[in-house]
Amino acid sequence: DIVMTQSPDSLAVSLGERATINCKSSQNVLYSSNNKNYLAWYQQKPGQPPKLLVYWASTRESGVPDRFSGSGSGTDFTLTISSLQAEDVAIYYCQQYYSIPYTFGQGTKLEIE
């Protein structure tokens, strides 16, 4: 199984500041035949289902604010929120869909400082 490890486990950032969440996979999730990284990011607020933010490591889902961006390739990935808003308080998960079983990181709790 591919193990996904996020860092940090929790993060407090001031409003308007940058937030950076890292995700490392235990195996490469870049599929060489199409040069796509099978890595997604989700946001989950209390009492709600997860919401897709980014897929293919860097493609923003329709309707997601452009302050959210994904980067990285192979085994190391980053989700960046360029200017933190109050509504961004949530738990963020990375997920690989390169191979079965699909696996998620443990989550990063983002709070306002």
Next chain:
Amino acid sequence: EVHLVESGGGLVQPGGSLRLSCAASGFTFSSYAMSWVRQAPGKGLEWVSDISGGGAGSYHADSVEGRFTISRDNSRNTLFLQMNSLRAEDTAVYFCAREGAYDMGWYFDYWGQGILVTVSS
């Protein structure tokens, strides 16, 4: 607008069975693979099972293999999860989620609100 609505959850004794359903609307159901993902209370996300758009292919996590079976009825736009031999560690909110394409192995672009399954005596 895509809607996924789970039903069938509740309290069940260890060793018992439940069948979850997920009613889909707002898209061509048979054109998309579907998954079940669960979240134990206060914990992270765990993928459980998925099934291709036509229903011919499916996979299950090792933790539920042999106990859970995913299926779908494309004529009724409904996804199912038959859960047998339930254990306390199966207690979780179960989400159905749409995958990004017909074949399995995509991100989850839409999620239901989830349904709670509690396994306890």
